[in-house]
Amino acid sequence: MKILAILGSPRKGNSQILLNKAVEICKQQNHEITLIKACDLNVSGCTACDGCKDTGECIIHDDMDRIYPLLKQAHRIIIASPIFFFGLPAQLKLLIDRCQCLWYEKYVLKRPIPEKEFKRKALNILVGGMKKGQIGVTCAEATLKAFLRTINVNEHRTIFYLGYNEPGSILENTTIDSDLKNAIEELLKND
Template sequence: MKGLAVLGSPHNNGNNAKILKRVITGLKEAKPELELDYLQIKDLKIEPCLACYNCKKKQGCIIDDDMIDIYSKLDQADLILLASPIYFNTVTAQLKALIDRCQALWANKFILQKPLIDTEKKRIGAFISTAGEPLSEDSFKYVVGTLDLFFKGADTEYYDNFFVPNIDNKSVTEQSNVLQEAEDWGKKLAEQLSD
């Protein structure tokens, strides 16, 4: 059983990193056999999509960077876990580059009809996010639309979100229970993974 966790924050030890690590603690506790790849977006080279549409003519993406390896990790993953702070109501630009490059998954599958990933495989997707501002109607309203399309493109069931607002006023370590809740949420996620 495999998992792919991507930290989309440029802060390798910020709030999203802390939440993601505790979610992984919960996951590992409930499913010790889970082999999890932990990627930090800041360490990766992912060019933005060029909209060249070579992916309509040829399997994969012509840009030769870390995304090539990520396509195969997405293919093999039973669980895809993304974490990102809210930037202008959506994910960070770095994570958005990864998401946009998944246009190749969509075009390979629906236009070329040669899917790059196994479209029959059961995958569960989940999303962690923090917003700097106090909770409002808009805090996480727009980002879920982006994640919804990403998970659809990766033939993954969008299972759940873990959202924490007001993080610029009270960091994750100052908000009581959040990290414990993150660990419990990780255990709940693990229960969704079939043996």
């Protein structure tokens, strides 16, 4: 299967540790993995110019030109991201907002990204520093849900870890390996 792994964090921190572990599990099963780091991309923000309205194609040309095919071809998507201000980091949000052309393509032009020979699925992995309250998870997941629906990935699961602020502190959690193993097993299932 083609697996697209997307890192939302701009630092070598907790999301990267979790994503690397998830990718390792997938690699052991010989899947084809492409890893992208949102902060390494040169992507401008959507200007809501509606230039994509009639074609489903963005008129801005930057690194999104190579991201769109990856989003279209992936059988599975894994997104690992920190929570920033109850939402997603701006670098990841830039990529998401630029999928407005795919929103037009699906909902207005009625040309959704075709399902593969089997269902497309996603796994979201979120990390937050706050110990109390899940509003950050709720908001970040809502944005990811809208994004995944737009790119016609209609099934997703979210796992999250709260109370981890320092980079690397997620390693103090003793359940991450088994959590990820189970989540990836579920993700890769064809049902």
